[in-house]
Amino acid sequence: MKEWCKVMHTTTRRIPEEAFREEKECLLPLPAKRFVRVQPEPRKVSPDSLISVKGNKYSVPVAYVGKTVKCRIVYGYKLLIYDKKDHFIDYYELRRGNHEVTRNDLHYKEIQTKVPKSIPEIRRRFVTTFERGAEYLEKSASVIEQSSYHARQILKLQELYTISILNQILGYCIDHNIYTIDGIKEILKNKSLEILVESMGREVAAATTENPGLTRALSYYGGVNFECESSNG
Structure with a gap:
């Protein structure tokens, strides 16, 4: 040259x-910074540590859950992901299909729960972990094949959800004869908020019944005059 x-x-x-x-x-x-022709687009990281790009989902480290990251596509096929300060996080080759999920197991390393592999240990852990674990194992055994496999996958959900939430969801699924891991994930995706709100409502109602002193008549806050005004409309 x-x-x-x-x-x-x-x-x-x-x-x-x-x-x-x-x-x-x-x-x-x-320039101090590299010239970027296409500006990155913001993406909110979901509770399961995924971002959505062009109809597909890609994982980022769990430290970014609930935060906003930035991504841009270069060369038409490479997805680059950055944090808010433009620090590089990871990259993927874009998927061609739709509704596909690409996960990097290393992104979940911080919260990975060690799940047993032997059937006796899976059953023992399941029963000691969930309030209705024994009931699930008993009922699912006659409904689905390899119920221990599904139980193990449910145990893995501890990486993303608290035991309290999983207890509520598992109870709902047992009551509605839903035992497969795919069915339970579908409930988590589409009905978890509704189930948790209903559960909280029942807990409040039960607490009120057991402790009548927790609630007072409206007159308590306004005296006799308030009561009269209320009755007069």
């Missing part, structure tokens, strides 16, 4: 090395 730069260019009729020496003083230094 250096030798070529010393040879006269057939079009410009100039020697590149000499031309560079003349133009060097007029050249500006490169």
